[in-house]
Amino acid sequence: xxxxxxxxxxxxxxxxxxxxxxxxxxxxxxxxxxxxxxxxxxxxxxxxxxxxxxxxxxxxxxxxxxxxxxxxxxxxxxxxxxxxxxxxxxxxxxxxxxxxxxxxxxxxxxxxxxxxxxxxxxxxxxxxxxxxxxxxxxxxxxxxxxxxxxxxxxxxxxxxxxxxxxxxxxxxxxxxxxxxxxxxxxxxxxxxxxxxxxxxxxxxxxxxxxxxxxxxxxxxxxxxxxxxxxxxxxxxxxxxxxxxxxxxxxxxxxxxxxxxxxxxxxxxxxxxxxxxxxxxxxxxxxxxxxxxxxxxxxxxxxxxxxxxxxxxxxxxxxxxxxxxxxxxxxxxxxxxxxxxxxxxxxxxxxxxxxxxxxxxxxxxxxxxxxxxxxxxxxxxxxxxxxxxxxxxxxxxxxxxxxxxxxxxxxxxxxxxxxxxxxxxxxxxxxxxxxxxxxxxxxxxxxxxxxxxxxxxxxxxxxxxxxxxxxxxxxx
Amino acid sequence: xxxxxxxxxxxxxxxxxxxxxxxxxxxxxxxxxxxxxxxxxxxxxxxxxxxxxxxxxxxxxxxxxxxxxxxxxxxxxxxxxxxxxxxxxxxxxxxxxxxxxxxxxxxxxxxxxxxxxxxxxxxxxxxxxxxxxxxxxxxxxxxxxxxxxxxxxxxxxxxxxxxxxxxxxxxxxxxxxxxxxxxxxxxxxxxxxxxxxxxxxxxxxxxxxxxxxxxxxxxxxxxxxxxxxxxxxxxxxxxxxxxxxxxxxxxxxxxxxxxxxxxxxxxxxxxxxxxxxxxxxxxxxxxxxxxxxxxxxxxxxxxxxxxxxxxxxxxxxxxxxxxxxxxxxxxxxxxxxxxxxxxxxxxxxxxxxxxxxxxxxxxxxxxxxxxxxxxxxxxxxxxxxxxxxxxxxxxxxxxxxxxxxxxxxxxxxxxxxxxxxxxxxxxxxxxxxxxxxxxxxxxxxxxxxxxxxxxxxxxxxxxxxxxxxxxxxxxxxxxxxxxxxxxxxxxxx
Numbered sequence: 001x002x003x004x005x006x007x008x009x010x011x012x013x014x015x016x017x018x019x020x021x022x023x024x025x026x027x028x029x030x031x032x033x034x035x036x037x038x039x040x041x042x043x044x045x046x047x048x049x050x051x052x053x054x055x056x057x058x059x060x061x062x063x064x065x066x067x068x069x070x071x072x073x074x075x076x077x078x079x080x081x082x083x084x085x086x087x088x089x090x091x092x093x094x095x096x097x098x099x100x101x102x103x104x105x106x107x108x109x110x111x112x113x114x115x116x117x118x119x120x121x122x123x124x125x126x127x128x129x130x131x132x133x134x135x136x137x138x139x140x141x142x143x144x145x146x147x148x149x150x151x152x153x154x155x156x157x158x159x160x161x162x163x164x165x166x167x168x169x170x171x172x173x174x175x176x177x178x179x180x181x182x183x184x185x186x187x188x189x190x191x192x193x194x195x196x197x198x199x200x201x202x203x204x205x206x207x208x209x210x211x212x213x214x215x216x217x218x219x220x221x222x223x224x225x226x227x228x229x230x231x232x233x234x235x236x237x238x239x240x241x242x243x244x245x246x247x248x249x250x251x252x253x254x255x256x257x258x259x260x261x262x263x264x265x266x267x268x269x270x271x272x273x274x275x276x277x278x279x280x281x282x283x284x285x286x287x288x289x290x291x292x293x294x295x296x297x298x299x300x301x302x303x304x305x306x307x308x309x310x311x312x313x314x315x316x317x318x319x320x321x322x323x324x325x326x327x328x329x330x331x332x333x334x335x336x337x338x339x340x341x342x343x344x345x346x347x348x349x350x351x352x353x354x355x356x357x358x359x360x361x362x363x364x365x366x367x368x369x370x371x372x373x374x375x376x377x378x379x380x381x382x383x384x385x386x387x388x389x390x391x392x393x394x395x396x397x398x399x400x401x402x403x404x405x406x407x408x409x410x411x412x413x414x415x416x417x418x419x420x421x422x423x424x425x426x427x428x429x430x431x432x433x434x435x436x437x438x439x440x441x442x443x444x445x446x447x448x449x450x451x452x453x454x455x456x457x458x459x460x461x462x463x464x465x466x467x468x469x470x471x472x473x474x475x
Numbered sequence: 476x477x478x479x480x481x482x483x484x485x486x487x488x489x490x491x492x493x494x495x496x497x498x499x500x501x502x503x504x505x506x507x508x509x510x511x512x513x514x515x516x517x518x519x520x521x522x523x524x525x526x527x528x529x530x531x532x533x534x535x536x537x538x539x540x541x542x543x544x545x546x547x548x549x550x551x552x553x554x555x556x557x558x559x560x561x562x563x564x565x566x567x568x569x570x571x572x573x574x575x576x577x578x579x580x581x582x583x584x585x586x587x588x589x590x591x592x593x594x595x596x597x598x599x600x601x602x603x604x605x606x607x608x609x610x611x612x613x614x615x616x617x618x619x620x621x622x623x624x625x626x627x628x629x630x631x632x633x634x635x636x637x638x639x640x641x642x643x644x645x646x647x648x649x650x651x652x653x654x655x656x657x658x659x660x661x662x663x664x665x666x667x668x669x670x671x672x673x674x675x676x677x678x679x680x681x682x683x684x685x686x687x688x689x690x691x692x693x694x695x696x697x698x699x700x701x702x703x704x705x706x707x708x709x710x711x712x713x714x715x716x717x718x719x720x721x722x723x724x725x726x727x728x729x730x731x732x733x734x735x736x737x738x739x740x741x742x743x744x745x746x747x748x749x750x751x752x753x754x755x756x757x758x759x760x761x762x763x764x765x766x767x768x769x770x771x772x773x774x775x776x777x778x779x780x781x782x783x784x785x786x787x788x789x790x791x792x793x794x795x796x797x798x799x800x801x802x803x804x805x806x807x808x809x810x811x812x813x814x815x816x817x818x819x820x821x822x823x824x825x826x827x828x829x830x831x832x833x834x835x836x837x838x839x840x841x842x843x844x845x846x847x848x849x850x851x852x853x854x855x856x857x858x859x860x861x862x863x864x865x866x867x868x869x870x871x872x873x874x875x876x877x878x879x880x881x882x883x884x885x886x887x888x889x890x891x892x893x894x895x896x897x898x899x900x901x902x903x904x905x906x907x908x909x910x911x912x913x914x915x916x917x918x919x920x921x922x923x924x925x926x927x928x929x930x931x932x933x934x935x936x937x938x939x940x941x942x943x944x945x946x947x948x949x950x951x952x953x954x955x956x957x958x959x960x961x962x963x964x965x966x967x968x
Contacts, residue, residue, distance in 0.1 A: 039578045043798050045571065045679040046558045046580060048712050078794050080841070082818055089797030141802075270841035272850060275684035275791055277713050 022049030063100025117156030335372030365399025497548025547590030570825030580677020597632030627657030652903025659927020670910035674709030732766030737871030793837030878927030
């Protein structure tokens with residue numbers, strides 16, 4: 001039988017504000033445990049929350065970037081449950097009046113564009129982190145993360161495969177990174193994803209029983225976890241079993257999903273409006289102002305690269321993967337208006353070195369202007385394309401200007417015909433074999449001879465001129 | 476010399492004129508505490524050394540030429556649910572018996588900045604839940620007018636120590652009457668400001684949408700002075716309001732000719748002692764005699780205030796008190812086998828019965844499937860009550876009612892009947908639900924026990940309340956009548 005998969009995602013994203021959502025503690029990651037804390041985020045008796053305006057702004061921006069309607073009025077609610085990482089025993093969240101709702105995100109899977117609904121975007125505070133002792137005797141709590149602002153983004157159950165879910169998540173990540181509201185680092189927990197999964201017979205209207213899958217801590221885990229869970233559900237149905245509604249945990253080590261709690265054990269969070277916070281009133285003017293701050297989104301940028309620069313889809317996709325990469329490309333094209341050439345250098349040389357060094361585009365010493373200069377040097381024949389690559393490597397290492405490198409290392413291309421004639425003559429003299437071959441029509445020998453000239457000149461000879469001289473000499 | 480009987484403004488004059496020092500005043504209070512605290516039991520913690528040190532520091536400043544402000548060097552008591560940095564703040568609960576907050580409440584900071592000398596932290600019903608201080612996790616405070624009786628609650632300690640001259644004034648907190656009812660029982664002035672007037676930052680939350688800090692004083696002028704010191708917007712409290720704070724002493728000793736006194740008939744038809752009804756009725760007549768105009772009111776939703784209150788208040792409390800889990804501070808049950816047991820044992824041995832009752836009621840009222848019928852409905856009733864007051868205030872300037880339906884009752888009399896206890900708040904709760912300001916001032920005696928008159932004002936119109944209260948006080952001079960400890964007290968009263 002043929003099944004249809006139905007997936008909805010709940011994505012938690014830490015916002016890049018300097019301070020926490022309800023106090024002025026820093027949000028920095030990786031500090032000494034329990035150093036970025038104060039009475040407010042520790043939930044000590046008597047403290048009160050005060051909303052961080054920047055966090056609201058970032059939540060609105062997230063909503064706008066996902067084509068949501070920003071609500072003129074939203075409110076904060078308490079989600080009550082006991083856990084040691086939650087010092088107030090309630091999380092301040094938004095229950096029925098989120099900052100933004102009713103949006104969508106377009107994804108492209110197998111060449112087809114699909115619109116995935118965004119149910120809502122709401123603000124909430126993060127909890128602390130538990131560190132369990134290996135022997136299981138005790139757990140330690142780090143409250144540095146407590147009160148870091150989060151947006152929770154909930155998608156409609158519009159995703160039909162684990163592949164679509166992955167693409168959705170990647171697109172979402174890229175959009176939020178473009179919007180600069182989050183760094184979306186799954187490995188640091190600044191992007192976390194839960195999924196609601198069900199399967200049904202193709203053509204059926206009603207949804208199958210869903211399970212909620214948690215603890216997928218990387219893109220790979222999302223893919224593998226979903227794949228596993230989909231298969232598990234289909235196998236169960238095939239065997240005539242029922243799917244039980246439950247919350248599952250992805251066990252990365254064992255590669256399977258494990259039950260956390262059943263529907264009967266589900267928490268009653270006893271949501272109610274937080275009496276310590278006033279409802280959030282958002283003026284339309286503010287929303288308009290923020291709309292103006294939104295950058296061009298990745299998908300639009302990609303389309304533009306194809307039409308405006310005539311780039312192949314693959315190039316456009318790779319270059320727009322991050323906004324910093326795209327900016328680098330465009331800044332370079334401004335100075336050297338040959339988009340495909342720039343694209344080749346960025347995707348080939350630059351990304352090659354970045355990957356090898358495991359650094360980000362924002363960390364490279366190469367500037368778009370210097371890359372453009374290098375390309376001009378090659379065009380003008382000042383250096384050969386091959387030497388260009390050597391120069392680039394030096395630029396990547398030192399960050400120096402390409403002209404300075406060429407000068408310093410004596411890499412100027414030899415275009416002086418007289419000088420080259422001398423070298424060509426010498427090469428002819430010591431390579432009688434290949435010379436004969438060429439004369440008898442073996443065209444391959446030409447390459448060998450040019451190569452020899454290049455070897456003699458350490459690559460600095462102008463290959464066009466060398467070709468011309470050789471042809472003249474061996475007519 | 477015995478200075479403990481002074482009012483704040485009287486003591487201020489003596490300090491200003493360099494006739495007494497803050498240290499002398501503080502020592503006199505300490506002597507008084509020594510003499511009567513064995514009967515009153517108003518303090519959970521007396522900060523003697525701290526107070527004397529602060530008093531000497533203040534004296535030094537004054538000696539060096541600093542002009543003393545109205546509260547410089549004035550000894551005061553603070554209810555034990557208001558955080559005081561590095562000083563025990565217990566809420567009279569075993570679960571916080573060892574809790575020393577690392578920060579001070581905004582109100583306490585303000586008092587400190589103005590030179591107040593904290594004498595100690597006062598006893599209360601545990602987490603402010605109760606009307607007699609019998610729910611204190613430690614001991615019951617006694618009424619200075621009759622130690623066999625309760626001082627009221629939950630700010631029973633604060634009211635009793637002011638009535639017994641163990642502090643010149645005190646801060647209390649009021650959620651459904653917790654300043655006004657004990658002030659009424661102890662024969663002192665207790666003021667609950669408009670919700671949002673005084674910062675709640677550092678007040679250990681009970682029911683956040685109702686809690687408000689206010690002064691308990693020996694007379695109305697002192698009350699105005701303390702309001703001047705503690706009112707105002709606080710950026711640390713999102714629910715505090717940035718309304719102008721007038722100098723409240725401007726409303727003291729003013730004529731009240733033409734002031735319209737609203738008298739809602741519902742307040743006089745509910746369960747109320749005849750003698751209390753008679754005393755408050757006379758108070759209204761007296762006010763009319765000095766120029767106020769009596770206006771009959773109808774406030775049909777009054778009767779629904781108490782049931783709605785007893786849903787909203789436990790609901791918020793159940794959430795506010797969830798943080799006491801023994802993990803980070805306060806009492807911890809040490810021998811738990813696992814996390815769940817640690818939670819259960821800590822909370823079941825740390826909290827007293829009334830607190831547990833409210834947590835259970837509140838948890839139920841917020842549960843899925845019940846939320847709409849209980850919590851949400853109660854919130855709707857709350858809006859109707861507020862509307863009742865809005866309507867009423869179209870025809871009057873203040874509303875006058877009894878503060879409580881009875882005078883102080885005997886210790887143990889109502890403690891086993893929570894519903895009887897809750898009925899104590901029947902006149903104060905509607906005011907809290909509407910977030911309005913109100914004062915309780917002494918208006919007479921029944922069998923030697925004080926009766927309180929509640930004067931309710933429009934939002935942020937504390938001034939008019941003070942005007943009426945001050946005129947009333949001047950007429951009867953009940954602020955001059957004090958409890959006689961007689962043979963109870965070493966050295967007499």
